[in-house]
Amino acid sequence: MIKSISESAGPLNLTEKLFSLTYQITCRVALGKNDEDRELLYEFVIEALNLLGSLSATDIFPYFGWIIDKFTGFSSRLGKCFSVFDAFYQKVINEHLDPKRKKEEDEDIIDVLLGLRTNQSGAAGLTISHIKGLLMNIFFGGVDTSTSTMTWAMTELVRKPETMKKVQYEIRNCIGKKGKVEESDINQLQYLKMVVKETLRLHPPGTLLGPRESMNHCNINGYDIFPKTRVMVNVWAIGRSSEYWENPEEFFPERFMNKSIDFRGQDFEFLPFGSGRRVCPGMNMGLATIELALANLLYSFNWELSIGVVKEDINMDEQYGVTVCKKFPLHLVPIKHN
Numbered sequence: 220m221i222k223s224i225s226e227s228a229g230p231l232n233l234t235e236k237l238f239s240l241t242y243q244i245t246c247r248v249a250l251g252k253n254d255e256d257r258e259l260l261y262e263f264v265i266e267a268l269n270l271l272g273s274l275s276a277t278d279i280f281p282y283f284g285w286i287i288d289k290f291t292g293f294s295s296r297l298g299k300c301f302s303v304f305d306a307f308y309q310k311v312i313n314e315h316l317d318p319k320r321k322k323e324e325d326e327d328i329i330d331v332l333l334g335l336r337t338n339q340s341g342a343a344g345l346t347i348s349h350i351k352g353l354l355m356n357i358f359f360g361g362v363d364t365s366t367s368t369m370t371w372a373m374t375e376l377v378r379k380p381e382t383m384k385k386v387q388y389e390i391r392n393c394i395g396k397k398g399k400v401e402e403s404d405i406n407q408l409q410y411l412k413m414v415v416k417e418t419l420r421l422h423p424p425g426t427l428l429g430p431r432e433s434m435n436h437c438n439i440n441g442y443d444i445f446p447k448t449r450v451m452v453n454v455w456a457i458g459r460s461s462e463y464w465e466n467p468e469e470f471f472p473e474r475f476m477n478k479s480i481d482f483r484g485q486d487f488e489f490l491p492f493g494s495g496r497r498v499c500p501g502m503n504m505g506l507a508t509i510e511l512a513l514a515n516l517l518y519s520f521n522w523e524l525s526i527g528v529v530k531e532d533i534n535m536d537e538q539y540g541v542t543v544c545k546k547f548p549l550h551l552v553p554i555k556h557n
């Protein structure tokens with residue numbers, strides 16, 4: 220990504236670059252190496268994310284909504300996506316089952332999942348359909364969320380140049396002339412970690428978490444919540460509540476300085492990855508991608524707005540979908556830093 224940005228001249232669509240990066244990483248981790256197939260799937264991942272994020276008539280009217288969905292073309296788009304993904308996963312799984320494949324060299328998530336399938340102890344016993352479902356989760360849980368967090372982090376930083384300078388100073392001071400930030404450097408970058416936390420506080424991509432269902436009767440703030448009630452937890456609103464945060468609308472990473480508050484699901488005022496047994500299983504992978512990519516973007520380039528654009532012009536609207544993302548892509552001008 221850094222190389223391709225270095226080669227581009229003038230303003231670039233940073234959101235697109237970040238999406239492509241997380242997509243490539245996810246493919247590599249989930250499917251192993253196969254460049255040709257990745258290209259093929261790219262447009263369907265975007266289409267599927269759009270479909271998953273939109274409301275279908277069947278969701279609202281389960282008995283007859285399908286007629287409307289058929290009429291609007293929603294069903295056929297969904298069917299097409301399903302066939303493409305199903306055939307694609309089957310092909311990749313078959314390749315992995317090929318005895319001629321050298322496993323030790325290329326082990327990826329499919330190898331691990333296939334291993335669980337053949338486990339006769341009864342502990343896992345995954346079927347091929349389970350494996351396809353899990354691959355789907357990895358794609359749709361991982362790509363959009365990480366892209367959105369990095370896009371918002373860069374957006375907030377260009378809106379606050381003094382914070383941008385501070386985080387760049389930390390990274391450049393720590394890395395020196397090494398040329399790039401590596402994973403092993405990340406733990407030294409404490410201010411960068413605060414920037415990521417602050418971004419997740421203001422812009423959690425999983426705004427309402429996964430829906431829950433209450434098991435027992437309880438009373439919250441005088442409201443009776445009966446068993447089997449669908450419960451939505453609005454972490455977006457909690458993260459911006461003045462009850463828990465000082466100047467909640469301000470992007471101020473320093474608020475996390477010398478505070479033990481973390482996003483691992485124990486501090487209920489800050490739950491960008493959720494909590495409990497449905498907590499995000501991709502948290503570490505997401506953070507690794509976000510921190511490393513942001514660190515390298517900030518190390519290698521200074522970032523400016525296009526000529527004639529001022530920071531007050533940056534549109535901060537959100538777009539509802541599977542995740543809540545920045546509505547309009549972020550366009551910035553990279554200036555190579557030596």
Ligand code: HEM
Pocket residue numbers: 356357358360361362364365368423424425426428429430490491492493494495496497498499500501502504505506509
């Ligand atoms: C910034 C990055 C990410 C954020 C903010 C995020 C956020 C979330 C949230 C809020 C949930 C719902 C948790 C709950 O309801 O308690 C979730 C679930 C999930 N995430 Fe992530 N996620 C991120 C990255 C990833 C990555 C990289 C992957 C996979 C590679 C992933 C896979 C999943 C899956 C499969 C679930 C569903 C878990 C379940 O329902 O049991 N996520 N994520």
